[in-house]
Amino acid sequence: MAMKKIALTQLEQLFAALSLTRKVYLPVEKAGQYDYAPWQPGLTYHPEVLHTVKSAKSVFFPQSEDLIRYKRAGLSLEISQQAPEDEEFVVFGVHACDVAGFEVLDRVFLSEPVDSYYKARREHGTVFSVMCAKPEETCFCGTFGIDAEAPGGDVQSWLADGVLYMEALTEKGEALLAAVSGIVSEVDDAGTQAAAETRAAHKAIMERLPLADLTTDGFGADAELLPLFNRPEWKELASSCLGCGTCTYVCPTCQCYDIREYNTGKEIRRFRVWDSCMYSDFTMMAAGTPRPDQMQRFRQRFMHKLKYYPDNYGGAFSCVGCGRCLQKCPISMNIVKVMRKLGGANHNDK
């Protein structure tokens, strides 16, 4: 399908038109921070904002959601199950890293046993990606083979001189653009050229990023598990970890959740919430926790991203290099420091 375009100043009209038939999620500012939220009149897209605090995964896999409710009705239990999402929606403004994050989640939630809530949202959601405007020094999506200039999703787009150039990549994307055909316009050769130039300029920046030299050597499906697991450096890497859940909750690929119940006094609500392997009560069992100290929890998180996940899913890593944990960790410990310390080496020599 041919490329379409719209002026940045007209984006609100695009959102308004889309919201006639579906909910539109986009990064919205609240008290100084951006997170994905439904579009309302008056809101617009801010291309200068690189990252939302919570990644776009929160739209497909919300931090907490009800599963079932039950209450006593006479002698029996009245149980009502939360119906999976059945309305169309679009997530606008997702960057390449977060789009790649969806793929990481897909492999987990869409393989047996399929997560019906996640699946329903994936089916009803259309991803409208935008190439990031100005990558930060903390960005390293290239390390995981992500092409920031082709952000992917159902529709991908590029911003050049106040104009958003977009192209559909899937049927869903084509349907989306067809729905707004009265608002977007055709692109001439000059426009195609402008879009190509902004991509080229972006690529030049990506190559200059300070983390451009970071590699996954020493990790992944080919790495030897036990020698990596037993590396003595885990202790010093984890030594000052506070055990908070910041890295997990801002991560676009962390997928662990807990299922809990809440007694409202009238009924019980069973809901699921994001959980963090950094917490002391993570996977707590009757016999206690399998990872009693913070070093083990810390190691679990990074082994999962760099070794267990690749082992389970054909070599793909469970990190997309968005850099959120680099910016948000209270003590500035993060996956890059782990990879620098443990990467590249033959783990048996250590």
Add this chain to the structure above:
Amino acid sequence: MQRVSERVIARARELMREGTVNKVAGWKAGEFFYDCAPYVFESEESLKDLVYDRFCAANLSKYMIKNSVAAGAEGGKVLVLLKPCDTYSFNQLLTEHRIARENVYVLGVGCEGMCDIDRIREKGFKGITGVDENADGKTLTVHTLYGDGEVAIDDVLVNKCEFCKGKAHMIFDELISDNEDEGPRGDRFAGVRELEAMSPADRFAFWQSELSKCIRCNACRNACPACSCRKCVFDNDASGIASKANTDSFEEKMFHIIRAFHVAGRCTDCGECTRVCPQGIPLHLFNRKYIKDINEFYGEYAAGAEAGQRGPLINYTVDDIEPAAVSDKGGN
């Protein structure tokens, strides 16, 4: 700052070399110029990564709970670098018998205020690759992937430094500092007063908006030097409030009121909670409200000003203010 920094690092090496201490708790250089992490160095060789600069805001006091005991068990001593504000937290932990004082060598370090990389980013700098402190001592030149710029240090200070308590160390074994104590910087209760002056509806809207950002990552709790319980009530399933969810707006309010209440009278206003919050919630406004109320109701009290003080919430006088008087005072 640089002059102090060189002396601090040299002295830490020296103390390690001569065997006064066998470990040094400081800040370890990171991948970038601003991401140094708290770290306990165990050899003189490893000290090559020790840094002390404008980005060493993390308070190392809490690490002494574990490390002072460990140092004692190994028959050694751990040196800890404490900025003036950090010494309050250290004292408070001593008061609560959480640190084995005899195993710690406190090297007080002078401080001219720490910079917050997030606040530099908020000024519009993207892809920051370095900063240089200019000769005037008041501005930073910021280098980025997209060009250079300048920013006033005062505009990018960490919140706790914006309202610095003073440059005096409350406890130390040795001091390296060029600071003259000029007393507190700014009115740290100004933000609290501003809120108090609002209508209840506006106050509620303010907190609703701030707290609904909370992702319950517990960074504020875990970074807090006063939060040193072995098992937190919010992690205790039997407490009935151990919810991991931000399922409802009230959850966050309850969490944050209680978090601050549990450290009321013990909070030294070290500002770690606000500094670490990934959502930029001004959590210090809770803590400072409690501090302000305590000062007004029960007389001035500075937790951690000296070790061994009896905190206001484990104390009383027979003619204390009545809760009724509190709810009747002024406003709506």
Add this chain to the structure above:
Amino acid sequence: MSVNADWKPRIVAFCCNWCSYAGADLAGSSRLAYPADVKIIREPCSCRVNPMFILKAFERGADGVILCGCHPGDCHYSTGNYYTRRRMALLFSMLDYIGVERGRTRVEWVSAAEGAKFSRVMNDFVAQIRELGENVKVGDLRCKE
């Protein structure tokens, strides 16, 4: 103000076993009425009331919370209520600070001999909560439905 015509205030009263709870008893045996909207929770001492209990009561839908203990100086355990007094002063001030109406929380000292005072205090508090209407700010939305 409440928009719900059927709304009846829900009041939680934490009462010290040694004084106010007996005061409530005396109010009853003296046939001094107080509204049935008040639900009494007996505590061994007002000092046992963790600030979290009060927040939890609000979370679960209380419209007002009142804490009754022995008069300062008369605590069964000598000093418990002195600590209560400090804690509640700070907690109530904090609740006000986040925008919750001040009238929703109260501490009263009611002795075992003050049945009449208990009845008067409860009548007064319930009237005050009626005036304030339904608590919409600090209730957990999940408990509202």
